[in-house]
Amino acid sequence: LDYQHVQVPFEITLWIMLASLAKIGFHLYNKLPSVVPESCLLIFVGLIMGGIIYGLNDRSPPVMDTDIFFLYLLPPIVLDAGYFMPSRPFFENIGTILLYAVVGTIWNVFGIGFSLYGICQVKAFRLQDVSLLHNLLFGSLIAAVDPVAVLAVFEEIHVNEKLHILVFGESLLNDAVTVVLYKLFRSFCEMPTIKSVDVFAGVGKFFVVGLGGVLVGLSFGFTAAFTTRFTKDIRVIEPLFVFLYSYLSYLTAEMFHLSGIVAIISCAMGMKRYVEANISLKSHTTVKYFMKMWSSVSDTLIFIFLGVSTIGENHEWNWPYICFTVIFCLIWRALGVLVLTFFVNRFHVNTITSKDQFIIAYGGLRGAICFSLVFLLPDFRRKKLFIAATTVVILFTVFIQGMTIRPLVDLLAVKRKRESAPTVGEQIHIRFLDHLLAGIEDISGHWGQYYWKDKLEYFNSKYLQKILLREYDQPKSSIVLLYEKLERKHAIELAQAGQLGHGPAHPSFLCSAFLCSSSDRTVITDQKLEDTPNPDVLDNMQEILARNLYRIRRTGPAYNRHTLPGDSEPTEHAKEILILRHKSL
């Protein structure tokens, strides 16, 4: 037995396996996930695992490594979030989101920091050795809403799109603020004296960290799009570039102390439309599927590790400090949302209702980011107290708020998301209105959202597409793309339905299904087609279809590692079909 040799990959694989099996386990009981959010269940599994490890080894289980979290577990989740980000509601509410993310987070940091410092002055609590700076440092890590926790809970409660994007967008973009404030206070803690220059430098850093992240992300995103222009002959490595460039953008941003989360989101949003147009359909399925899979596993692992790391002897318990932390987190968030929304509502027609405000405040969940940051703190006497307080806040928000938010959403009758996607008609109208509003804004000289969007679209089709797309001479509107997608889906479904209905007995059910549904209509409009579905004709059609299944005749060479079986040129087939059809006409 040579365990040493395989230990690292073996243990990683086992952890991922545990996470995946836990997920399957929860979904076997259909009732459980509808009451308790998955995140709570996973933390619970983690607590049990931690308990077992603690019991067996008689020492604290290993805590979640901060590097592992920030370098390996967080990026997949953020990439997934960025890639599938609904860009329209995001950009429509970007102002509000930034306000919550920047001003709101600063408000929370200083609110929580100063009020906890106030608590520390009460002699009875025996906390006088915790300085203001330490409290502010603690505030900076505990204030930030966590995207992983928010996603895990909000994706299950299906609130309306705007509310979702406000909370989720805030949780993503506050990363820049958190990074700056946390690093600022941490370096202040280590400095002997703080000059006012340092404070101003800190303020300047906000912009560097945030905008730098966007810049890094976009440049990697566009490079990724450009690279996929040249992958036509080796489709099989296309998905790789999406992952590689996004990850590089994250790592590069982290390397320069910029916001990695902002970078990876910009990268994903920047590359998405171009990459989708360049890569093959199968590659795109793989990209989407793998992204979902990866983020799902990362997210599961994070919550399990959170549970495991909670067990142990890292905690110093101090009732007043911990209770007041929870209370201040709730109060300052509520106040912040109220005040900021007051200003937001003054400048918007489509206001945020008080119900929505409540859910925004209540949905401010804390998660693994705080947890990782608190372990990154420099060692000082009260670090264990901070760890305990952070753990309690996370468990409180994930368990209590996470479990009650769904009943509250039901109780308050918060506007839900519309379940259906917009129809083609609606989409055309939306686009028409966008053009109209852009025109109005242009005429009235108001450089608003629509004006910029129109300019960006112009710049995109004029320059970017030519550089980044392989077939830039045939730009397809999104309506056409949607139509193509629908028709493809429809064709697959019909093929499947034909099999499900009749099985092998009717080899051309696909054909007959079409004739049936069309004849149904022509019974009314055109009498000539009425007799179509009689058995003889169907048999004939079966024959024709059997002949036209030309795939049987030619299949790509097997054994080639760079192509998948049957992954040959679609254009050739299309041509063949066209020739067949022309002949028949």
Place this chain on the structure above:
Amino acid sequence: LDYQHVQVPFEITLWIMLASLAKIGFHLYNKLPSVVPESCLLIFVGLIMGGIIYGLNDRSPPVMDTDIFFLYLLPPIVLDAGYFMPSRPFFENIGTILLYAVVGTIWNVFGIGFSLYGICQVKAFRLQDVSLLHNLLFGSLIAAVDPVAVLAVFEEIHVNEKLHILVFGESLLNDAVTVVLYKLFRSFCEMPTIKSVDVFAGVGKFFVVGLGGVLVGLSFGFTAAFTTRFTKDIRVIEPLFVFLYSYLSYLTAEMFHLSGIVAIISCAMGMKRYVEANISLKSHTTVKYFMKMWSSVSDTLIFIFLGVSTIGENHEWNWPYICFTVIFCLIWRALGVLVLTFFVNRFHVNTITSKDQFIIAYGGLRGAICFSLVFLLPDFRRKKLFIAATTVVILFTVFIQGMTIRPLVDLLAVKRKRESAPTVGEQIHIRFLDHLLAGIEDISGHWGQYYWKDKLEYFNSKYLQKILLREYDQPKSSIVLLYEKLERKHAIELAQAGQLGHGPAHPSFLCSAFLCSSSDRTVITDQKLEDTPNPDVLDNMQEILARNLYRIRRTGPAYNRHTLPGDSEPTEHAKEILILRHKSL
């Protein structure tokens, strides 16, 4: 700048990126890969990279880490090979493959070892300090044909299926022999005296290592199949299990000093049919695509690293030893193939021709496995000589043999692979003949290949399928599955062709295409349908189809991390279609 923090993932990502970009680069020049195999180009890139690193740092570039190779780079390639292994030719030739892999490898090891020892006795060569045991140890690592190198070359030359599987199967299965002999000789080198018991124990180990690998692999494979029974509600993590269980089988086998390659191949071949039946179509596309992508990248990295590691000061040059190594490798392989094939041909009707024998002997390429093993050698005086000899053998086989094998195959007019897949008719006949032969074997009391295959198939449908498949009550024959696949493909192609031909102007081209091709036939058989493709009727059909594109009406909820957009129940849709059709009838 904080490079330390992100160094590990950043450098890994950059290496993968380099590999992928190199691959794209080669494929941009279409002519290059048709003359020079990709493996040679990649080694060349590696040599340049190594030269640059050597030039800049003025010290040897880091050699390929053996652990990285065996734990991370090799498994994806072997998994891919096992998963896409054509099982019929493999099992039909399993006897011959095992003979080549076991007896052939032992023959080569001892042949090369003893004859090199003979060379060492020549005083003029100054090699008298290389003992017999060291020569045998060297023989054990240099004798084994490398699956990665064989795959890279043979997939480009398209020889016939039997020839391919003979060389490729041998290269995979000789792993068990190589592992045993290498470890045996290495421990002999460290032992003061060798008892005859140790030698017998070594022989017994062959079976343990090989059969143990099969056992570990199959048990993990069946567990994987069983697990995918329960993933219906979380489709998105289905692909994960295929990778996790295969990797675990490899690691477990390595842990117990069994053959990891044999284990992962058994695992992949064991799980394939059950997993494919259990998981969704999209999951399966992802599994296949990702496997190809991963193995492609691994393979690229291996050849680049091979090039990089060649540069440096690890070599001790001794002309006679190195030249004779290359010569003996060629001679003993040729002799081995000749002798073994002589025996094989005596017991087979379908003999291996002398041309095939030449290609089998000539295709015995060495690659990264030898290279990793030689660095794993315990330190002794002549290790650098062995490294130099191994490097030369690898470069010789990959460059000289790899580049000349294609012209030779052309020159000898070796039977090529048939380019087209067997038709449905052929498949039915093959299956029919299998049953017939199984019956004949049963009656004649000859327990041959077909008898066992039939028994296995019976056991499979009677027991295994019930345990491992989710819907075991509806077993589908492979013909039905093939038909389903063809119809699905056909439907997609028709949808795409409709768009390619007419674009958005004809929103129901799919429908009209069907009517056209069918009406073509009915012109002859049924006069009623003759007028079908007139514009009015087509317009009506467009309307019908537009109405039946019910996907527009209902799309799955967005924002759910565990489902992909539009990944809803196929059965529901099928039902809806059936209802629609029943109404229309």
